[in-house]
Structures are given as C-alpha cells and as structure tokens.
Amino acid sequence: MNDALRALSRDELEKLLVIYAKNLVALDGTWFQSLERREGMDAAMRHDVEAWRRFSRVEARRIKAFLDLEEHPGLAGLARALPLRCQSAANADELRFDEDGALVYRITDCRVQNARERKGMGFHPCKSVGEVEYGEFARGIDERIGCECLSCFPEATDATCNCAWRFALDA
Incomplete structure (x- = not known):
C-alpha cells in the first residue's frame, strides 16, 4: 500500500472501496462489450465464462484467507464470504437461509444490467457465466458446496431481483 492510501480516513477508504468495485465492474463490461461488438455475443460469452472461472477461484481463495476460514466452512463460511x-460493493444484494437450510443469494440491483439498459443494449444473458462464477466461488470456499440458478437472464423468473442463486452442501 502506498502513502496516499495510508493517509486516507476510514470514511475515505470506504468511499474508495466502492469506487474500486464500480471500476472493476466497468472494466469487466468494457472488455466484454469490445469483444461483443467485434466477435459477437457467443464469442464474448465464451471468453467471459473462462475469465470468471479463473477469477472466481482466485477471489474465493483470497477472501477465505482474509476471513481465516477453516478448510470446510460450509454455508456459514460462504455467507460470510459472498458479501x-x-x-x-458495486451491487445491491441480499443473503438468507431458506426453509431447507440452503443459502440464497440475490442481486437486487445490478450495475451491469442497469448500464446495458441505459445504453439500449438489452440485458446481458449472464446465466451461463453466473453458473460458473458463483459455482466456482462457492467451491473455492468449500468444495462440498453446489450452486443452482434460481433466476437469471435470459431465464429470469423473479421480477424482484436481477439474479438469484441457491447454495447447498452436496450430499
């Protein structure tokens, strides 16, 4: 960390964290849209899936270490890690445990979908990417955790959120 960051107050660091998160989402969107324009949606989606497959495992490993989670922290560990x-920090989201003890994670306000809608681009068909992204992240926290899509574009079935995912321990 450099001296400029060390000199920031807690409030300034919190604001900067949100800026960093928004910047990461913007970077992801700009490379995706560049590839989408040049090579088409199918090619962009293939590359997006592979990028998130690798990134999600790295992100999970770093957050797991940050939280000092045990090797198999289960759904409680995942509930600490997902937020x-x-x-x-860029999207509005929520977590809850359902009646079966599974963890449900919902993005209720998505910057990616909002930006595409603002630009008249149509919603990003992110289900296939999300299945890899959330599945890999969950397995990076605890390899026993499985991920199921409840609602996500292009198969969004829940109008109260942009996407919803259910995590459970595999039998």
Whole structure:
C-alpha cells in the first residue's frame, strides 16, 4: 500500500472501496462489450465464462484467507464470504437461509444490467457465466458446496431481483 492510501480516513477508504468495485465492474463490461461488438455475443460469452472461472477461484481463495476460514466452512463460511466479493460493493444484494437450510443469494440491483439498459443494449444473458462464477466461488470456499440458478437472464423468473442463486452442501 502506498502513502496516499495510508493517509486516507476510514470514511475515505470506504468511499474508495466502492469506487474500486464500480471500476472493476466497468472494466469487466468494457472488455466484454469490445469483444461483443467485434466477435459477437457467443464469442464474448465464451471468453467471459473462462475469465470468471479463473477469477472466481482466485477471489474465493483470497477472501477465505482474509476471513481465516477453516478448510470446510460450509454455508456459514460462504455467507460470510459472498458479501465481500468485489462486485458486492458495486451491487445491491441480499443473503438468507431458506426453509431447507440452503443459502440464497440475490442481486437486487445490478450495475451491469442497469448500464446495458441505459445504453439500449438489452440485458446481458449472464446465466451461463453466473453458473460458473458463483459455482466456482462457492467451491473455492468449500468444495462440498453446489450452486443452482434460481433466476437469471435470459431465464429470469423473479421480477424482484436481477439474479438469484441457491447454495447447498452436496450430499
């Protein structure tokens, strides 16, 4: 860390964290849109899936170490880790445990979908990316955790959120 960052107050650091999260989402969107324009949606999606496959495991490993989680922290560990993901500071999200004890994670206000809508681009069909992104992140926290999509574009079934994911321990 440099001296400029060390000199910031807690309030300034919190504001900067949100800026960093928004910047990360913007960077992800700009490379994706560049590839989408040049090579088409299918090619952009293939590259997006692979980028998130690798990044999600790295992000999970770093957050798991930051939280000092045990090797198999289960859904409780995942519930601590999900809100600390880079995108969580940029999006509005919520977590809850359902009646079966599974963890449900919902993004209720997504910067990516908002930006595409503002630009008249149509919603990003992110389900296939999300399945990899959230699945890999969950397994990076505890390899016993499985991930199921409840709602996500292009198969959004829940109008109260942009996407919803359910995590459970595999039997």
